[in-house]
Amino acid sequence: MRAARSDLPLSLDDVSLIVGATTILDRVNLTIGPGAPTLILGPNGSGKTSLLRLCMGLASPSRGAVSWGGRTDGGPESRAILFQKPVMLRRSAAANVAYGLAQAGCPRGLRARRTEELLDRVGLLALALRPARRLSGGEQQRLALARALARQPEILLLDEPTASLDPAATRFVEEIVRAAAHSGTKIVMASHDLGQVRRLAGEVVFLVRGRVVEHASASDFLDRPSTPQAAAFVRGDLVL
Amino acid sequence: MSETVSAWQLIASGDATLFAIVRLSLAVSLTAVxxxxxxxxxxxxxxxxxxxxxxxAVVVILNGFMGLPPVVVGLTVYLLLSRSGPLGELGLLFTPTAMVIAQALLVLPIIAALTRQTVEDLWHEYREELTAMGVGPTGQVATLLWDSRFSLVTALLAGFGRAAAEVGTVMIVGGNIDGFTRTMTTAIALETSKGNLPLAMGLGLILIVLILLINATAWGVRAWSEQRAG
Known part of the structure; x- marks a missing residue:
């Protein structure tokens, strides 16, 4: 259930993440407010996943601070994350969603109906009783979305949810994400797909080797990139 | 081969003593498990x-205790329950209850160690997802146990196999009293030493068949429910 206190804006204040001798994120300053989806764009290994984990509160920064609505101790009540390879509980599709509902504090009596609604929303109602781990990749991704949406998150973090999906499955997932954004959920999504930026993004955070190189509205980023790396990325050159 | 033939005859005749022994053995081992x-x-x-x-260190000790010698467990429980022991007041020595206690202690490390391994493997997979969902420690334990239920059946079977097959603890704490604490394994040991090979052989056959039956049932239930729940 949605917490009374807002988790937005989500702020990273001079955040670095250093593991061993590797600097994964380097002095990131970022404020994400409500509104259209924010896409975290960047090549593999640029720190997108680590950034999302920090935003979820699953990892702590080596330096700097992450805050949610001004609080640094925010529990995960009003946030949800969709991992690149979501874990399917060894239960039916419906039981996976019901589990998410139970964790979000949904009263027992409402769970069956809410589960049905959520499965319907992601187009999996017909597969409700199928073991979750027997679903296809795209279906698993949609089921994980339903389970994340069960939390009625204020912020939904997604880590390249369509990276291994075909165009049809990608469109299906993007439709669900767009609908969630329309109903007021703040979407923060990692991607390395420019097409996805055109289709979904309100604003873009462009990350290269752990640094925020550009933070701009999607149209500015696509039409008038202000850094050579962003320009190269938009042109379709390989940014390493 | 004549022993085998007489063994089957004994089983087929529905010998009452034989079945009392079988019933006690199953009751003790299943309760202990x-x-x-x-x-x-x-x-x-x-x-x-x-x-x-x-x-x-705890993990190593627990894993090591999977191979506890039954006679040592039997001796320990004997000392605890004997008239002069700390629990002697209870008067449990040479009763089926004492046998259950001893076998439970024998089987506990097997079940706990195999559960630890299974759950830890699953935890590596589930950790981030459960943390992100805000699942507390009790919920984590319950979720992991439930989601590894199919693998845990094997741990229970390993425990049952150990309990049903051992002689050492039930002999020491049960005393092999005819009609009261005589189990299949202690009876086999006794009848063999007495030279009553048909009865020993019959009991041995029944023991093996029962263990196979219980394993086959567990296998079937597991396959069926895995089909349905993944």
């Missing part, structure tokens, strides 16, 4: 999820 399960499953899961100084 049930008790070890109630303690061992949560214990193994908690050990899988917690980190504390000396944890590695």
């Amino acid at each position: 049930a008790i070890a399960m109630v303690v061992g499953l949560p214990l193994g899961a908690i050990l899988a999820l917690t980190r504390f100084p000396g944890r590695s």
Whole structure:
């Protein structure tokens, strides 16, 4: 259930993440407010996943601070994350969603109906009783979305949810994400797909080797990139 | 081969003594496994999820205790329950209850150690997802135990196999009293030493068939429910 206190804006204040001798994120300053989806764009290994984990509160920064609505101790009540390879509980599709509902504090009596609604929303109602781990990749991704949406998150973090999906499955997932954004959920999504930026993004955070190189509205980023790396990325050159 | 033939005749005749022994053996071993399960499953899961100084030593000891010699467990329980022992007041020595206690202690490390391994493997997979969902420690234990239920059946079967097959503890704490604490294994040992090979052989056959039956049932239930729940 949605917490009374807002988790937005989500702020990273001079955040670095250093593991061993590797600097994964380097002095990131970022404020994400409500509104259209924010896409975290960047090549593999640029720190997108680590950034999302920090935003979820699953990892702590080596330096700097992450805050949610001004609080640094925010529990995960009003946030949800969709991992690149979501874990399917060894239960039916419906039981996976019901589990998410139970964790979000949904009263027992409402769970069956809410589960049905959520499965319907992601187009999996017909597969409700199928073991979750027997679903296809795209279906698993949609089921994980339903389970994340069960939390009625204020912020939904997604880590390249369509990276291994075909165009049809990608469109299906993007439709669900767009609908969630329309109903007021703040979407923060990692991607390395420019097409996805055109289709979904309100604003873009462009990350290269752990640094925020550009933070701009999607149209500015696509039409008038202000850094050579962003320009190269938009042109379709390989940014390493 | 004549022993085998007489053994089958004995089984076919429905000998009352024989079946009383079989019934007691099953009751003792199944109860012991049930008790070890109630303690061992949560214990193994908690050990899988917690980190504390000396944890590695606990894990090594637990794994090592899977191979506890039954006679040593029997002797320990004997000392505890004997008239002059700390629990002597209870008067449990040479009763089926004492046999259940001893077998439960024998089986507990097997169930707890195998549960620890299974749950820890699953925890590596589930950790981030459960943390992100805000699942508390109790919920984590329950979720991991439930989601590894199919693998845990094997741990329970290993425990049952151990309990049903051992002689050492039930002989020492039960005393092999005819009609009261005589189990299949102690009867086999006794009848063999008396030279009554048909009865020993018959009991041996029944024991093997029962263990196979219980394993086959568990296998079937597991396959069926895995088909339905993944």
